[in-house]
Amino acid sequence: MTDPIPTDIVIDCDPGIDDAIALLLAIACSDRVRLSSITTTHGNVGLALTARNACKVRSLAGRPDVPVHAGCPRPLTAPLHDAAHIHGDNGLGGVDLPDGEGGLAAVHGVDALIAEAERGRTLIAVGPLTNVAVALIKCPDLAARWPRLVIMGGGVAAGNVTPAAEFNIFTDPEAARTVLTTTEWPENARPVLFPLDATHQALLGPDWIADLSASGGPICRAVAGMLGGYETPSTVERGGKCVHDAMAVAWTIRPDLFETRPARIDVVTDSGTARGRTIADFASGEPTADVATDVDAPAFIGWLKEKLIALDALRGGDS
Ligand code: RIB
Ligand code: CA
Numbered sequence: 190m191t192d193p194i195p196t197d198i199v200i201d202c203d204p205g206i207d208d209a210i211a212l213l214l215a216i217a218c219s220d221r222v223r224l225s226s227i228t229t230t231h232g233n234v235g236l237a238l239t240a241r242n243a244c245k246v247r248s249l250a251g252r253p254d255v256p257v258h259a260g261c262p263r264p265l266t267a268p269l270h271d272a273a274h275i276h277g278d279n280g281l282g283g284v285d286l287p288d289g290e291g292g293l294a295a296v297h298g299v300d301a302l303i304a305e306a307e308r309g310r311t312l313i314a315v316g317p318l319t320n321v322a323v324a325l326i327k328c329p330d331l332a333a334r335w336p337r338l339v340i341m342g343g344g345v346a347a348g349n350v351t352p353a354a355e356f357n358i359f360t361d362p363e364a365a366r367t368v369l370t371t372t373e374w375p376e377n378a379r380p381v382l383f384p385l386d387a388t389h390q391a392l393l394g395p396d397w398i399a400d401l402s403a404s405g406g407p408i409c410r411a412v413a414g415m416l417g418g419y420e421t422p423s424t425v426e427r428g429g430k431c432v433h434d435a436m437a438v439a440w441t442i443r444p445d446l447f448e449t450r451p452a453r454i455d456v457v458t459d460s461g462t463a464r465g466r467t468i469a470d471f472a473s474g475e476p477t478a479d480v481a482t483d484v485d486a487p488a489f490i491g492w493l494k495e496k497l498i499a500l501d502a503l504r505g506g507d508s
Pocket of ligand 1: 203205206207208232233272315316317341349355356357433434
């Protein structure tokens, strides 16, 4: 059987610890996905830091060739809101990565997303959806031409910023509603949505982190260090860390690890306590997304570790 042709992808992100791991996983799987560019948004930390962190991570992975485009510095209308209390003031759990070579691309992140969509590249969006929403506003017919959109965001049963709202949606609900209520996607290519209901199913525990650090080289040790600085209320109560964003990348490469169900999505944008809530109507006859509901968690975390160790080996490990 001939090898599948790698899928060209672009990742819109707010690195962010799990964003960093998502980028490393994509680069580790270059036989299956070709990371053609990275766009960054405000989110876990401010835009200047998310852009700088994306450059640091691509250099850590030995891919300074991947262009990084800085996008929108703030939400459409909501006040700026970050998660530095979770991802650390530097956005990478306090791990100090070298800047590496190459700077930021001159093209704005939104324009890069539009160009990548027009080239038929899959978008994996793992931060607030401001860049994606502005791209759809700037090019109204873009949705019909986007081959595939995979989004980490939302919480059907519960949020993680408020009881109702997950961070990526809460940070820019107006942008999320613009994206998640769009209906002009290509036939059979609705966005795939990874909410907390799926991402919370896979936990990286202390043994997994220790084994990764012991088994790999600089990349694995950096990931272990970042995870060590990644504390959220849910990781404490669950006894493990959730790499939400890496799961969205994983779907693009190993869809067999996940189950999805079609649903019509809406996002609450009023100013009440439900602001930023994602509503998934799984009974709708007019679904607007395929929502991840089940994860083969042991297979996912085992495969993730294998890929990160392999990336270190490819990069020459500790040599
Ligand atoms: O709620 C989890 C999401 O918010 C992840 O994308 C994480 O990086 C933060 O941005
Ligand atoms: Ca993120």
